[in-house]
Amino acid sequence: MASLTDKRFNTRAGRVFDVVNVVVLSAIGALALLPFLYVLAGSFATELEITTRPFFLWPTEVITDSYRSILSSKIFVRAFVTTIAVTGVGTLVQLTLTALMAYPLSKIDLPGRRTILSLVVFCMVFSAGMIPTFIIVKNLGLLDTYWALILPAAINPFSLIIIKNFFQELPKELEESARIDGANEMRILRSVVAPLSKPVLATFALFYAVGIWNDYMSPLLYLNDQSKWTLQMILRQVTASATLTAEDMNTEVPPPAQGIKFAVVMVATIPVLLAYPFLQKHFAKGMLIGSVKG
């Protein structure tokens, strides 16, 4: 039947469509990347080049002033290191909490399971909103702490359900034999279920990590203390202001007015792009296992 399948494309109109389609999709793929490549080039360009050349993907003179300026900025380096730490700890906390809750919920005979699942689903379609959550975070004494960036969104209901479904579909025989060998549920989760679920857990770890790294609303709401600001907040401050002085950034190298914006965008983006290949390897599989039934 393969020849017949091929045949459906081999009309003249079909071939023309194929060519047009490839051209259009190539253009769309390029458009997804071009803004990013322009900013990459701009971050290594001189102020003169940025202000006189409207578009370029390779600077005529490659300089690193912008990066040296932001790396000499104590405010920026502190925000960068802090954000990495919060993302690391936060991902660990969020993934652990989610997996711990998903495992008991994957046991069909657990008493109270349906009630809890119904409440989780209710949280997907209804939330109290920004202000009540803010008040609770404040009442818990989490304002101006990094826990406020981690705990309020610790368990994503969608991720919880997908991980639960995955656990539910694992072969039961391995668990049973471990149970006969005298392992308790914690041991089974750690030694049997978790190793089998590595791709799914890795996927959601990366989603949580990207979520924390990219988060702007939580620091905006919960961190009043500017010295605790995360990278996204600094990025906003740098790109939204018309001019920056050396004092603003607490830097030794005076910041180039335009170049610094390009460089800060790059620094905020690159970690996500580094994680992307790992993310991409698993997400399609990980997402579809749980979220789509066909």
Next chain:
Amino acid sequence: MAVATTVEDVDRGPLIKPEPPPQNRRNLWVTLVRYRWLFLLLAPGVVYFALFRFWPMYGAQIAFRNYIPFLGIEGSDWVGWDHFENFFTNPDFPRLLGNTLILAALSLFIAFPITIVLALLLNEVRQQVFKRTVQTLVYIPHFLSWTVVVSLTGLLFAVGNGPLWTLLNDVFGSDTNYLANPDWFRPLILLQWVWKNTGWGTIIFLAALAGVDQEQYEAAIIDGAGRWQRVWHITLPSIRSVVVVLLILQTGNILDTGFEQIYLMSNALNRSVADVFDTYVYFTGIQQGAYSYATAVGLAKAIVGLVLIFGTNWLAKRLKQPGIF
């Protein structure tokens, strides 16, 4: 083919009948002992949901009180529907509703079809390597933060030297400051939205299309169906249920404009078109400290969303389409 969002959908284990609930205290004790490890594992998650999801829902009652932090949630005076009345009679209300609905309409009638078209184009590609490469590229923007996307917009539309500003200036002779011009607020929001989310949005359609039986296409070819006829009669019907589910979800979220994008794109000059419910809650509640009033606004919005999602789901069921509940 449906997104798993319900207990019925998510329960796909073998049909083992749950044990009958314990009848007396002794049985309760037996249950607790028997499931002690599972209950222990469940505890942190239950505490999380209680603290950060349901306690705020309980706290949302301040929408009916004059909340004063010093007096606490229960201690503040009960005022009934006052805040809701103030909101619905406020001259800001029609403007906020209009701005929110226009953005929702742009997303529904422009961005959503673009996503479907992109998925269909990708589905027609025969070269799998090329298809995967394009997919890899178009998914990337989804992972960038709104701060980065808005900053990119600022650099691309920078007056005098931004690439897109220069392009529009050369082609149309338009030299406005796009980021400060209210007329350009909505097109820019839509542009950002399409750039960031279209590629990612195709995943669910491509998954649905991957499940289509190839023999259907072969049978159609034998029957003499052209390429367009095959798309119309096989490909499109096979994603119909996904489209319905996504439409239901999108209708439920019609008042959600996404706080970060709108907040980051709004400024003193475009507030007339940029103010939406999400940012209004922030400005009145957090910045001006009108906690109770802002909570009422947020609550009204959430309840409308809840009603809409159940309403469209009911409608979909009536029209013999698979719903989400």
